[in-house]
Amino acid sequence: MAKEKKMVEAITSMEEDFAQWYTDVVKKAELIDYSHVKGCMVIKPAGYAIWENIQRELDRRFKEAGVQNVYMPMFIPESLLQKEKDHVEGFAPEVAWVTHGGANELQERMCVRPTSETLFCDFYARDIQSHRDLPRIYNQWCSVVRWEKETRPFLRSREFLWQEGHTAHATAEEAEARTIQMLNLYADFCEEVLAIPVIRGKKTEKEKFAGAESTYTIESMMHDGKALQSGTSHNFGDQFAKAFDIRYTDKDNTLKYVHQTSWGMSTRLIGGIIMVHGDNAGLVLPPRIAQVQVMIIPIAQHKEGVLEQARKLEKELSGEFRVKLDDSPKSPGFKFAEQEMRGIPVRIEIGPKDIQAGQAVLCRRDTREKVTVPFAQLAEKLRETLDTMQREMLERARAHRDSHTYEARTYEEFAETIETKPGFVKAMWCGDEACENKIKEELSATSRCMPFHQEHLSDVCVCCGRPAKAMVYWGKAY
Amino acid sequence: MAKEKKMVEAITSMEEDFAQWYTDVVKKAELIDYSHVKGCMVIKPAGYAIWENIQRELDRRFKEAGVQNVYMPMFIPESLLQKEKDHVEGFAPEVAWVTHGGANELQERMCVRPTSETLFCDFYARDIQSHRDLPRIYNQWCSVVRWEKETRPFLRSREFLWQEGHTAHATAEEAEARTIQMLNLYADFCEEVLAIPVIRGKKTEKEKFAGAESTYTIESMMHDGKALQSGTSHNFGDQFAKAFDIRYTDKDNTLKYVHQTSWGMSTRLIGGIIMVHGDNAGLVLPPRIAQVQVMIIPIAQHKEGVLEQARKLEKELSGEFRVKLDDSPKSPGFKFAEQEMRGIPVRIEIGPKDIQAGQAVLCRRDTREKVTVPFAQLAEKLRETLDTMQREMLERARAHRDSHTYEARTYEEFAETIETKPGFVKAMWCGDEACENKIKEELSATSRCMPFHQEHLSDVCVCCGRPAKAMVYWGKAY
Numbered sequence: 001m002a003k004e005k006k007m008v009e010a011i012t013s014m015e016e017d018f019a020q021w022y023t024d025v026v027k028k029a030e031l032i033d034y035s036h037v038k039g040c041m042v043i044k045p046a047g048y049a050i051w052e053n054i055q056r057e058l059d060r061r062f063k064e065a066g067v068q069n070v071y072m073p074m075f076i077p078e079s080l081l082q083k084e085k086d087h088v089e090g091f092a093p094e095v096a097w098v099t100h101g102g103a104n105e106l107q108e109r110m111c112v113r114p115t116s117e118t119l120f121c122d123f124y125a126r127d128i129q130s131h132r133d134l135p136r137i138y139n140q141w142c143s144v145v146r147w148e149k150e151t152r153p154f155l156r157s158r159e160f161l162w163q164e165g166h167t168a169h170a171t172a173e174e175a176e177a178r179t180i181q182m183l184n185l186y187a188d189f190c191e192e193v194l195a196i197p198v199i200r201g202k203k204t205e206k207e208k209f210a211g212a213e214s215t216y217t218i219e220s221m222m223h224d225g226k227a228l229q230s231g232t233s234h235n236f237g238d239q240f241a242k243a244f245d246i247r248y249t250d251k252d253n254t255l256k257y258v259h260q261t262s263w264g265m266s267t268r269l270i271g272g273i274i275m276v277h278g279d280n281a282g283l284v285l286p287p288r289i290a291q292v293q294v295m296i297i298p299i300a301q302h303k304e305g306v307l308e309q310a311r312k313l314e315k316e317l318s319g320e321f322r323v324k325l326d327d328s329p330k331s332p333g334f335k336f337a338e339q340e341m342r343g344i345p346v347r348i349e350i351g352p353k354d355i356q357a358g359q360a361v362l363c364r365r366d367t368r369e370k371v372t373v374p375f376a377q378l379a380e381k382l383r384e385t386l387d388t389m390q391r392e393m394l395e396r397a398r399a400h401r402d403s404h405t406y407e408a409r410t411y412e413e414f415a416e417t418i419e420t421k422p423g424f425v426k427a428m429w430c431g432d433e434a435c436e437n438k439i440k441e442e443l444s445a446t447s448r449c450m451p452f453h454q455e456h457l458s459d460v461c462v463c464c465g466r467p468a469k470a471m472v473y474w475g476k477a478y
Numbered sequence: 479m480a481k482e483k484k485m486v487e488a489i490t491s492m493e494e495d496f497a498q499w500y501t502d503v504v505k506k507a508e509l510i511d512y513s514h515v516k517g518c519m520v521i522k523p524a525g526y527a528i529w530e531n532i533q534r535e536l537d538r539r540f541k542e543a544g545v546q547n548v549y550m551p552m553f554i555p556e557s558l559l560q561k562e563k564d565h566v567e568g569f570a571p572e573v574a575w576v577t578h579g580g581a582n583e584l585q586e587r588m589c590v591r592p593t594s595e596t597l598f599c600d601f602y603a604r605d606i607q608s609h610r611d612l613p614r615i616y617n618q619w620c621s622v623v624r625w626e627k628e629t630r631p632f633l634r635s636r637e638f639l640w641q642e643g644h645t646a647h648a649t650a651e652e653a654e655a656r657t658i659q660m661l662n663l664y665a666d667f668c669e670e671v672l673a674i675p676v677i678r679g680k681k682t683e684k685e686k687f688a689g690a691e692s693t694y695t696i697e698s699m700m701h702d703g704k705a706l707q708s709g710t711s712h713n714f715g716d717q718f719a720k721a722f723d724i725r726y727t728d729k730d731n732t733l734k735y736v737h738q739t740s741w742g743m744s745t746r747l748i749g750g751i752i753m754v755h756g757d758n759a760g761l762v763l764p765p766r767i768a769q770v771q772v773m774i775i776p777i778a779q780h781k782e783g784v785l786e787q788a789r790k791l792e793k794e795l796s797g798e799f800r801v802k803l804d805d806s807p808k809s810p811g812f813k814f815a816e817q818e819m820r821g822i823p824v825r826i827e828i829g830p831k832d833i834q835a836g837q838a839v840l841c842r843r844d845t846r847e848k849v850t851v852p853f854a855q856l857a858e859k860l861r862e863t864l865d866t867m868q869r870e871m872l873e874r875a876r877a878h879r880d881s882h883t884y885e886a887r888t889y890e891e892f893a894e895t896i897e898t899k900p901g902f903v904k905a906m907w908c909g910d911e912a913c914e915n916k917i918k919e920e921l922s923a924t925s926r927c928m929p930f931h932q933e934h935l936s937d938v939c940v941c942c943g944r945p946a947k948a949m950v951y952w953g954k955a956y
Binding site for chain 1: 511513514515518519520521522523526527529530546547548549550551552553555558570571572573574575576577578579580581588590597600601604605616620621623625636637639
């Protein structure tokens with residue numbers, strides 16, 4: 001009973017305290033539990049099922065794009081991590097160091113991978129000899145560790161699950177094309193499957209990945225107006241190849257350096273799903289990523305025929321949909337609250353009166369809209385409802401983002417907007433890091449990206465007034 | 479060209495040096511590469527694809543058996559590892575210790591999980607309160623680390639991939655039933671999918687898992703007569719529950735300890751596939767686990783119509799089979815050797831004369847049997863060939879095991895058999911660890927298991943002559 005009570009307790013409303021609302025949802029929707037290691041989480045069945053669905057769909061798209069999966073060791077010897085100067089500077093401060101194996105001190109300490117560029121490079125240096133060995137389009141699904149100070153479930157944890165793709169190409173053009181291809185794959189995945197609209201663009205020099213020539217990103221807006229970097233794709237040029245001596249014999253019989261890329265997406269996406277779609281009743285899952293799409297909840301299930309009809313429906317619908325029947329002894333009201341908390345897209349309510357009338361009530365999680373549907377039309381109506389919900393969730397998120405995206409032409413306008421209105425600010429930028437630093441320091445906003453889709457808002461930098469080079473999306477970020 | 483030459487070089491024959499043959503196959507079939515961290519391997523695409531297929535099929539069977547996937551942190555604080563006395567004694571000597579996060583020394587050092595009993599117990603202690611919370615049937619797919627001194631790819635590596643199931647039950651009977659259920663699931667999987675016959679049985683006290691009440695195992699025989707422990711399932715009783723205080727309120731309103739199990743299978747299975755089915759031309763993959771089941775190899779592919787017909791076949795067959803066409807510029811002879819090295823179950827040879835005659839040549843990897851088949855019957859013949867091959871691989875492995883399994887009634891007979899004949903020895907045992915120790919010391923053989931299917935070979939222990947309690951399979955093991 002203690003547990004049931006906990007479940008129906010209201011969560012903090014997002015208007016009152018968004019951060020607390022988030023924490024309540026991840027706990028009460030039973031996505032995670034905290035562990036004894038600060039910043040490392042236990043991902044519970046409902047949370048892991050979302051990740052499994054992300055993996056399945058993303059991996060399918062990867063394979064269509066010619067990606068092959070591999071697995072690299074989880075440890076990086078210190079000397080290997082240090083081979084690429086910018087890279088080690090970026091990651092060394094936040095790695096976990098292994099110093100002993102059993103009772104023996106290691107000759108060289110190793111870190112637990114924070115990312116695996118150095119391991120892939122070390123491997124490619126042996127593996128690639130000829131132009132016939134190229135391209136290499138490898139990916140791995142694994143967990144990585146970054147010893148962050150401030151942690152939040154899914155958004156910033158010391159250990160997280162992700163995929164990291166690492167490719168090697170004969171030419172700079174091919175590497176650039178792959179970098180963009182994977183960014184677009186990520187963007188399409190987010191929009192089509194997670195119903196999260198994204199802005200595709202390039203990071204500034206200041207914000208790019210440690211060791212990259214250029215970093216591309218997809219940025220999404222959470223319900224509180226803050227940005228979530230949702231996936232990145234890096235073009236390394238031949239910088240790593242030079243540090244690790246990865247060369248191939250070309251058709252003309254000369255030795256050339258390869259050009260490399262890497263790209264990754266993580267369990268962070270689950271945080272994105274929560275903060276884009278969730279509401280004050282809990283999680284709202286897009287139908288395509290939900291483990292259970294339809295929950296059948298019987299009313300007055302002790303009455304004759306109710307459970308039988310509910311089971312019959314479950315069986316009929318389970319060929320096409322991911323359906324579950326909640327025939328536990330809890331009350332219907334409690335079951336409704338639980339289904340809503342867990343974000344299950346549609347529930348079907350069915351009681352004695354419905355059965356007599358040959359119909360059931362179908363209720364959408366996002367809009368709470370209820371319709372009564374004759375049994376014979378249930379499958380068709382469900383199909384339509386799930387499709388509509390998936391589409392409208394994306395549209396609603398896009399409308400929210402667009403209505404929270406502002407333009408600024410002067411620094412004063414910029415400052416006032418970013419301080420008073422949660423959201424993104426589009427503004428022109430001269431390309432100088434000094435302006436980025438000033439904006440970060442004074443306004444706590446960072447450049448999210450220079451979008452592929454550029455607009456000409458004015459001729460001059462919003463910060464310094466010198467000639468503008470690009471339009472930038474600015475915002476506060478997770 | 480250097481690479482092509484390497485590929486067709488003969489591998490060491492297994493009769494000459496089985497260990498070297500194994501090493502040659504894992505390298506030349508491109509399953510793994512060595513890394514800079516001793517005992518940690520790079521699993522290359524061909525190796526990882528086998529693991530992905532194992533995962534997919536095993537996970538499907540898990541879900542049918544009510545298993546839910548979760549993810550636990552990879553780190554275990556030292557104090558947590560020490561909570562169960564037998565368990566820490568078994569694992570502490572071989573764990574990797576993390577002592578620093580970034581530049582800071584940790585207050586308490588943590589090990590990288592060698593297995594996750596302690597993490598699951600810590601979680602269950604918070605997660606389980608009522609009989610309504612039971613059973614918990616959780617599993618995770620992850621990598622674990624054991625700092626072994628002697629390592630071999632797949633068979634014994636410092637890091638390996640596996641799944642570990644951890645369950646909690648209200649009663650001892652239910653825990654025992656789950657332990658046996660999962661062992662049988664493993665056994666069926668090995669036989670039906672990997673074509674590896676196994677002996678199902680119970681480990682002796684000496685050989686059981688650190689902290690378990692009883693350990694069940696499936697043991698398989700490699701081509702060299704040695705045993706491979708291929709999967710284990712442990713019943714912990716309430717020993718861990720007492721150490722971690724995992725209690726639930728039962729229906730009668732009293733607090734009771736839960737009963738727990740754990741069970742695991744790992745990338746070790748890939749070593750088993752190699753050593754059970756491989757031959758002197760390389761790997762032989764059972765059709766059900768092969769990423770590519772059929773390789774089409776054109777003969778004289780420069781001649782008109784050959785590649786067109788080969789592509790047409792590929793397209794026609796790819797709906798039902800996992801087919802690939804090798805249209806690279808290498809010679810057919812080289813392609814044959816490569817397909818054989820990689821263990822692809824069937825190849826289709828197709829040249830100008832075949833096309834004229836409206837037929838192709840189909841060649842089985844295991845028996846090298848060739849048949850000429852009219853195009854119209856190709857799909858049917860393929861289906862039949864893959865089925866037959868899968869079945870016969872299991873039968874052949876079983877016949878090999880049975881013909882290398884001996885009985886011993888006296889110690890002299892036991893000693894002579896185990897020293898002169900590679901394989902298993904069945905012999906009676908009194909149940910005393912002293913006899914096991916003597917056999918291990920003098921004959922380098924260990925008790926593999928007390929099989930479920932017991933035979934009465936004699937009344938007395940093969941070692942000490944005292945009354946026998948069980949028949950044991952003995953052997954040398956990987």
